[in-house]
Amino acid sequence: MASVSASAPMPGRPAGHRTNSRSPAANPPPQQPYAAIDLGTNNCRLLIARPTSGGFTVVDAFSRIVRLGEGLATSGRLTQEAMDRAVEALSVCADKLRRRRVGLARSVATEACRRAANGRDFIERVREETGIALEIIPPQEEARLAVLGCHKLLEPGDGPAIIFDIGGGSTELVLVEPGGADANPRIKAWWSAPWGVVSLTESEGRVAIEGPDRVVAYARMKARAARAFDNFAQLLPDRTPNIRLLGTSGTVTTLASVHLALPSYDRRAVDGLHVPIEAMRDISTRIAEMDFDGRSALPCIGSERADLVVAGCAILEAILDIWPAAHLGIADRGIREGILRSLMARDGHVL
Numbered sequence: 001m002a003s004v005s006a007s008a009p010m011p012g013r014p015a016g017h018r019t020n021s022r023s024p025a026a027n028p029p030p031q032q033p034y035a036a037i038d039l040g041t042n043n044c045r046l047l048i049a050r051p052t053s054g055g056f057t058v059v060d061a062f063s064r065i066v067r068l069g070e071g072l073a074t075s076g077r078l079t080q081e082a083m084d085r086a087v088e089a090l091s092v093c094a095d096k097l098r099r100r101r102v103g104l105a106r107s108v109a110t111e112a113c114r115r116a117a118n119g120r121d122f123i124e125r126v127r128e129e130t131g132i133a134l135e136i137i138p139p140q141e142e143a144r145l146a147v148l149g150c151h152k153l154l155e156p157g158d159g160p161a162i163i164f165d166i167g168g169g170s171t172e173l174v175l176v177e178p179g180g181a182d183a184n185p186r187i188k189a190w191w192s193a194p195w196g197v198v199s200l201t202e203s204e205g206r207v208a209i210e211g212p213d214r215v216v217a218y219a220r221m222k223a224r225a226a227r228a229f230d231n232f233a234q235l236l237p238d239r240t241p242n243i244r245l246l247g248t249s250g251t252v253t254t255l256a257s258v259h260l261a262l263p264s265y266d267r268r269a270v271d272g273l274h275v276p277i278e279a280m281r282d283i284s285t286r287i288a289e290m291d292f293d294g295r296s297a298l299p300c301i302g303s304e305r306a307d308l309v310v311a312g313c314a315i316l317e318a319i320l321d322i323w324p325a326a327h328l329g330i331a332d333r334g335i336r337e338g339i340l341r342s343l344m345a346r347d348g349h350v351l
Helices: 080-099 111-115 121-131 139-153 199-205 208-212 212-233 250-260 277-289 292-296 311-323 335-346
Strands: 001-005 036-038 045-054 055-065 104-109 159-166 171-177 186-193 244-248 273-274 329-330
Touching: 036 080, 036 335, 045 080, 045 212, 055 080, 055 111, 055 335, 080 121, 104 111, 104 139, 104 292, 104 335, 111 121, 121 311, 121 335, 139 159, 139 171, 139 186, 139 244, 139 329, 139 335, 159 186, 159 250, 159 311, 171 311, 186 212, 186 311, 199 208, 199 311, 208 212, 212 311, 212 329, 212 335, 244 311, 250 273, 250 329, 273 277
Parallel strands: 036 104, 159 244, 244 329
Antiparallel strands: 001 186, 036 045, 045 055, 159 171, 171 186, 273 329
């Protein structure tokens, strides 16, 4: 768990390496694509895009649930099966990078690789088998990239806002203030808590979450997450009207889909949506009361997410308790978009 206070704007240059052999000072051809890979505790995601006037256009994308952090909470190590799943997904990413002739990429790994005793060995295996050079980034950089990728979806307004990312192995919360016209927001404080949807689920145990006392288990998970956020809450200024809150993660996009009663996930309907806080609380409570089959029957949850979504709801409600807002902004964008914006800005593209 770590925190930092800062008043300077977010750095424009990403930490880490460039995955091609081009000179850092040389700009790629105007339409040469860039790529970002985010390997988290639960998901492997790829985004390939070309810069355009004022932004970028996505030319390819890939996402797969790999559950890299499965069993990590109890063993402290990445399992062979989890590493195999991740390498298989990253091989797909590597093939897409080659076929799209990507000129510049950044590939990052987060909490699972930070925490695992064999995380570095896994990174080396990925490099040898796929050619992808993963960079294990610290929580502060993870928070910076998430903010850079999604802050434009904050509701208009002055004063501070909270942006959060509920991951598989950790949750990042960032207090930001406006940085001026067309400028990135200024990070005032950030916090990384060791609870994500995978780690909190494994801490509570699936038997308790699915058992007859699952509502009690849900209350325990909420309390556990709230305790992890206590110190961050102390860093916040006095609560004022019109507080803005923006979430980026599979949890918030899934719950927003349930709120809209979508028959299948639709990014265009979800990304940039603002949902009343009470509606998000009601959905979270309803999901926590359902059994696995009931959650699986919801179109935008399904069996693939039904076992982890309860922990996501518990973390979300703990966040909503910290600093109540009228609405929750929903972002289906984050670290990958932050990486792309950083790389493109570094090469002189105006975003």
